[in-house]
Amino acid sequence: MAEIAFARPESLRDVPFHYCPGCHHGIIHRLVAEVIDELKVRDRTVGVMPVGCSVLAYDYFNFDTQEAAHGRAPAVATGVKRVHPDNVVFSYQGDGDLASIGCAEIVHAAARGEKITTVFVNNAIYGMTGGQMAPTSLPDQVTTTSPYGRKVESVGMPIKVCEMLSTLDGAKYIARVAVNNPANMAKAKAAIKKAFEVQLSGLGFAIVEVLSTCPTNWGMSPLEAVGWMEKNMMPYYPLGVFKTPEGVAK
């Protein structure tokens, strides 16, 4: 009898992704879906989607979802969780959404120890609007709104979200991962799973930052984009576990 070695997770609908070639959103969607399947919580999951490239994620996930205004996903997720404490509630957000316009919402959700999980996709640029500078764009990075490169003397250094949120007691699990190779994908999935387990245990807020590529707006091939991320993003945004409920840092 043939054994199924690789199948679509039940938590993903049979709908083709709209994402650009080489974009990591598809991989990250799949990892989230696999984790929700494995934890057997699809029946009580509510996902809150952002404004950005993943704005249509509600078309892809096969469980209840709400589409939030730009940056407000942690507040919307708070509303859902406070009505249904037994639901598994997560926000899925990009860097413009979470680290710029939604900075207050993510900081206070973490500070409250809101029992939600956040999947934060950091590709150092605004993708959907066509490649503008993000709060996570790197120094001297050329974007459509930093055509001469990000000038740190004018706009400051990029925000390190995991490090910033690690100062808050309510944040119980914080990790930064990447999906640039199979080994890192396995680690990313483990981190996402841990972040949902922290919610299921009722411990508090959990966030996983996933470094991601944007070949289209970086102006690179998918392969070049992975190389650029490894060379430029990983040194500034080191991978690792910043906080766990056990208190182990790194």
Add this chain to the structure above:
Amino acid sequence: MAEKILMKGNEAIGEAAVVAGCRHYFGYPITPQSELIEYMAKRMPQVNGVFLQAESEVAAINMVYGAAGAGARVMTSSSSPGISLKQEGISYIAGAELPCVIVNMARGGPGLGSIQPGQCDYFQATKGGGHGDYNNIVLVPNSVQELVDCTVLAFELADKYRNPVMILGDGALGQMMEPVAFPDKAAEAPAKPWATTGLKGRKEPNVINSLHIQAPDLEKHNYHLQMKYKTIKQNERRWEEYRTEDAELVLVAYGITARVVQSAVDMARAVGLKVGLFRPITAWPFPYEELGRLAKTAKGFMAVELSAGQMVEDVRLSVVGSKPVYFYGRTGGMICTPKEVFGIVKKIMLGEEEK
């Protein structure tokens, strides 16, 4: 209906919300409605409800979005500058057709304005407020008892039409104390099969959303919203008339101003001037037809507002040019007196006031 108790307007709204079955409240402190958020902080835990002080009005209204989308009877409250901050969320709530109650105990504006009573948020409340073609149902009570009645009604209407309902009060109504009686309970919330509760065996996921990326889809959605608004306009106009039967001059006022104007009407009647009061209780839908009907008998109309002239535009739309429409307003938190309004009435009836 229980016995009457003396209660402050802001607190009465809070208790009425509890009676109406509201068990989720998200807010942010601002004068002159802070007694309401404080009342909810104390009261919600007593009824196993959720009180959460949000980090901002923006966050509070988005928590309301999440909670309403999850099926709860939910409320937030603020005052003018805070309501401006909530407009983004209110537009999304209207677009996603979520039932909720938003209280605005309005103060003077623009900007930080003042903390005294104002009615200068009428345009914002009744003509949309945020972006897009949408309407809130807007209730404009004029007493502490009516704050109670309108709060209960607001939850019922919100659920009935899946629409945000705003209670547009003012700093005076929120701060004053009057005897009130509470109903035993409100109409039960209807089933909400659209809510994101988790699938719980349901086959098709529920999605709470205001995005329709394909233009024809969005237009279809807008037509649907407009049909709903049409139904609301037909069914939910509320108003009250006082001594209008033979009135030659009809004064139009709502909220705290209507209380002042009612006294002015009595002063005018005492000297034989035929004056009446038309008081909208729903500012949206505005009772255009009912006010317009009075144009058959009245010789003129005057809107009295704590603004530079906002509702007066709806009065003109009611009368459609058939009779003169005058306006008298005070701004910046100044409240007109009955004597002051009576003085204007005398001028108009002697033909001295400019239109």
